[in-house]
Amino acid sequence: MSELYNKGKNANKIKFQVQKLSTNQKNSVLLKVAENLIKNSNYILKSNSIDIHEARKQGLKDSLLDRLLLTEDRISSMASGLTKIASLNDPIGEVLFMKQRPNGLRIGKKRVPIGVIGIIYESRPNVTIDAFGLCFKAGNAVILRGGKEAINSNIALMNIVQNSLEEMNLPIEIAQIVEDTSRESAYELMKMNEFLDVLIPRGGAELIKSVVENSTVPVIETGIGNCHIYVDKTADFDMAMKIVENAKTSRTGVCNACEKLLVHQDIAQEFLPVMLERLKLKNVEIRADLTTKTIYGNVTIADESDWHTEYLDLIIGVKVVKDINEAIDHITTYGTGHSEAIITEDYTNAERFLNEVDAAAVYVNASTRFTDGEEFGFGAEIGISTQKLHARGPMGLEELTSTKYVIYGNGQIR
């Protein structure tokens, strides 16, 4: 039997033990792991340096090296992440409703863990700790399969988690890392319906696409964000400029960053030159339609592929539209269902945009950058779902749970 088969089988075997843990027990584990991460930071940094050394030899890009790198600071931020998770409300056991039927049956809908959660991710070792913390707090066992670049860091982190579980007399199979980082092990995970209740990919577009296309285990698709801001005819210019600048430049590599700017034709002449000048000062490259070029001059003309692209970089696509209809149509055609915003003072247009734009989060007069578990008040997030089943938008602890019906009778038959 393969490594993965055994890990799946073992996780499945002990999942009911996780489900029975009290909130206090779970919080103690989280705090213990946090403590042990700090205590063992030398061991973690040493393991990480092997990965970094290897990655340099392979000639990995600086941005990838940075994702892979662990520091004292990053370790303590993983630890404080766990402390934060310990402080969050435990979703398990919540009764969503309980009602009495005419025949006297009392039917309750209760929040329960999902069971065994698989996470496939890339080179960020902090995902190992974050994902464990969230899945575990929600009463689940977890199987983590990170990228091969981070394998030594991930094994070190998982050793600390498993030692902490052992210290608390709990089965180490609550959290497991897949040591075989071959492509085959990823595919095996995607087909492990027997043991896995859900698979969550965290990473770039390629990874997510591959999981969606190949997995027979139910998937929660996360995070491609080709996010638009539409500046309507009645927009407050000052507000619009602040929001666009913020959404484009405050952090570029994130899925809630603004990638496209749509501007109503009646204000384009006045709005665009100032707006684009401001973006250029922030080193944003502008790829625009012909009308924008006519108005503003010095920009690259966008091609069809630009309208589809999530740049994750200091680049923005700009287009002048006839009206809100064209804006909504454009977003429907090119959007990825992540976060979309309108800047307007017009009541009817604000409501139309909220109703008719089909995305996880739709904004009036605010930056798309708020689509985030912390910002939404969930305390933490495992990712942002852009699919429509089970969870849509930022996923906190509740989204890592299922429900069951509990029915109290006194002899009812049908």
Place this chain on the structure above:
Amino acid sequence: MSELYNKGKNANKIKFQVQKLSTNQKNSVLLKVAENLIKNSNYILKSNSIDIHEARKQGLKDSLLDRLLLTEDRISSMASGLTKIASLNDPIGEVLFMKQRPNGLRIGKKRVPIGVIGIIYESRPNVTIDAFGLCFKAGNAVILRGGKEAINSNIALMNIVQNSLEEMNLPIEIAQIVEDTSRESAYELMKMNEFLDVLIPRGGAELIKSVVENSTVPVIETGIGNCHIYVDKTADFDMAMKIVENAKTSRTGVCNACEKLLVHQDIAQEFLPVMLERLKLKNVEIRADLTTKTIYGNVTIADESDWHTEYLDLIIGVKVVKDINEAIDHITTYGTGHSEAIITEDYTNAERFLNEVDAAAVYVNASTRFTDGEEFGFGAEIGISTQKLHARGPMGLEELTSTKYVIYGNGQIR
């Protein structure tokens, strides 16, 4: 382009029109279709008779012929099903919560349609009307792919639906039937991620397995029910017998019927002879473990495959267990996560069973037969989910919806 590709594309194109319909508009359509079903019952019966004729020629079993058969009564029950759906609350637009964040952002979570729903089913033509009614009331477009045996009936029913939509000046692509009933068209539907938001299989174990294994479109798995009743040491015998008899014999071909009886060893000697005699009087075949045979005598010995089987017939598997632990272990090993019941007067055992049995619906002192959308008070159901994501247990209108976050700002940036 294939028939299916065009239908998918067209459904996707008009899905926003369905989402914008008011509750009144949707109810008018449902009532219009109900009216037109009755008006055109001759046409429906004539089309159905072609399917029946063909099925007889192919030598289909009587039980299958009965599923396929339409009568005046069955047509009027389809029509009254739609009237019922029209009377249910519209889930769309409900705001699940709306909260104000410290920065003044107001974040609301709102119920919205899923989009385009695909249904794959077998030979019951009434599914065509039921599934259309429920998906449409929840604001979705629907693509229906029934079995080849029912194709003439299904086309007739869909003509009536589409004519009704036309009468109300709505796009007929709101509901479409797949006319190509080849195996290839089913596979094409399972891979149509571009246009389809979810695929729901309704039918037997084979069909569901094939959809789960092959679909890249998100699936909601429905209904295999290898349901157990565990009669605990402290059970009220009279209640236990009534419930077991009801759950096994009131209707055998349904997924919430009892398939297995587990009995505590301390009461087996007294309970089983009376219980099994009662089941035999109802023509139930008994397949039992050795202990039961020793106590009761004349029964077939069950083999390993019996414990896994959903009989859907007048057959029951019977096993004597040491205690509640063995009962829960047995259910964990062989159950399908549908409906499980304990009959007990013991408080602690009742609570343990409710907490530790991992199924969509867990009962104390009631028949498993209540796992049903109507019985749960949902008014109607599209199926019973045995998976843990998105929906678990009977799925009513709410389970055919998604959510979106609507965010009201006044210039917030991050």
